[in-house]
Amino acid sequence: MDKFDRQLRLWGSHGQYELETAKVCVIACSDLGTEILKNLALPGLKQLTFIQVKAANDVGGHNRFWNLAEWNVTEIIWDTPKMSHQNFWDGFSLVIVASGKPEIWTTLKNVQVSRMLVCRTLGNRGILSFVSREPHFVIESHRRHKLPDLRLDRPRKKLTQAYQALPREDSELTKLPYAALLFRVKKELIDEKLEVSREALKSKLTALQNRCASAQQATNLVEAQRHSHLLLQNSQVLPENVLHCLQLKDEPCQVNFNKTTKVLIQALATYLKIPYSDEQLPLSGTIPDMESSSEQYNHLRQAYAAAAEEDAAVFRQLVTKESSSIPLDQVNAFCKYAHYIRAVEPLQTLERLEIDSKTCLSAQDITVPANLIAMPTAMSDDNEFQRTDYPTVSFMAGVAAQEAVKILTHQFVPIENLLFYDGESNKVCHFKL
Structure with a gap:
């Protein structure tokens, strides 16, 4: 069994590859x-850099519990x-x-970092914010509730x-998939x-049940009703x-992933305009x-797979006109998950985090310590150690690592774009500034 078997079930081998090659x-x-x-090293990130603001012999907890060198963590002093x-930051996939x-x-x-997560704790409160100058695209959003893509209203030929x-x-009714009954x-x-209405559909499906002359409703007819x-x-x-993504094309x-996805979205805009797509x-x-x-069932499943491959072939031709360097598996994944592509618009700059968060949080009537948002112009060296609440630190570190994995793999949807945690009431609030 693979060492990372459980997480491979979440984001696949391609997601694991993104983690192992990312520089954080x-x-x-x-x-x-x-x-x-620690939370980033355990899932398999192999290129971690830790910038320690204090000298190694100063007060700090970075070396109390584990040896960073054993985990291939590069440790340097600020x-x-x-x-x-600018050159120092260009090689990093994500800065936390x-x-x-x-x-x-x-x-x-004063420098341009492609993607940043800002995580702060003070006492039993914490914030996390995603900062980037460009949209963050997600193809595999792993939406929990999905509608079957059957196209019964306008089916392909x-x-x-x-x-x-x-x-x-009529004797074969109970053997048909519910999609066939609906068709x-x-x-x-x-x-x-x-008119194709709920009442008319219910009446027709009831008539089909009566034709079956069965004392109990057939399961496929129950599914058809549902x-x-x-x-x-x-x-x-x-x-x-999808409309949001098209607006950001x-x-x-x-x-790199965002650039590739932008090309795919541009191709999608073209695809929707050609007669073949029927605007679908x-x-x-x-x-x-x-x-x-x-x-x-297999007859129907194979028909849908063949129709999808035909759509993908037409789409691939449009993508090739835009760029010939996009991997085939990424194009196919885009077609498969086209209904659920997402775009997150993070805070564009650190300045906006200070300005927008003050306005938003005050408007929401939420009490947040000022030092969590607006970085103080003067801070004592030990302030961050004197006011540490370790359960809050543990929770916020877990959230930060979770969001980092989402950002690096471009799977699941990261925060957009500020999260606030209140350990006293044990509540998490999410804001879009």
Whole structure:
């Protein structure tokens, strides 16, 4: 069994590869930074840099519990002149700022870091914010609740042919997948020139049940009743998350994944305009389990897979015109998850974190210590150690590592764009500034 078997089930081998090749920098002078480092090293990040603001012999918790060298963590001391140069930061995939030292804040304001997470704790409260000058795109958002992509309102030609090839005898009704039953009742309503409404669908499905002459309702008919709303959908109406991505298709991007996804979104905009698409997104090609005979279900499953491959082939041609360097598996994944692509717009600069968060949090009537948001112009060296609440540190470090994994793998949806934790009430609030 693979060492990372459980997490491979979450983000796959391609997500694990992104983690193991990412270069992450953690800036800290307290136990919060050490805890974040630990939470990043355990999932398999191999290129970690720890910038220690204090000297190694000063008060600090970074070396109390584990040896950083044994985990291949590069440890260096903060050097303002050296770190004021842009070249120092260009190699990092993500920078996590876990300290409020004024010299750190001032330096990072004057350089361009592609992606940053700002994590602070004070007493039993903490904040986490995602800062980036470009949109963050997510193809595999792993949405928990997904609607089956059956396109029963406007099926592709291949799908219509597949449905029409299924048995039509009443004796075979209980062997058909619920999608075939829905296609059948819809066709009957259209042939009778009746409106496809909930009441009409219910009536037709009840009639099918009566034809079965069964004392108990067939399971596939129960499923058809439960999923009858799929006939009322309009496949030409794009989800809001897709529309949001299309609005950002011309935004400048520097992160490789974002640049690639932007090209795919531009190709999607073109795809939706060609007659072949019928203004619909590429078909996902996967259908849910359905109560039916194996023969009829496999017939339908293969038809959807073939129709999706046809859509993907047309889409790939459009992508090739934009760029020939995009990996095939990423193009196919984009087609498969096209309904659920997401774009997160982080805070663009650290200055906006200070300005916008004050306004937003005051408007929400939430009490947040000022030092958590606006970095102080003067801070005693030991302030961050004297007011440490370790359960809060542990919780915020876990959240920071979790969001870092989301950002690095471009899977799941990271925060957008400020999270506040109150350990006293044990509440987490999320804001979009």
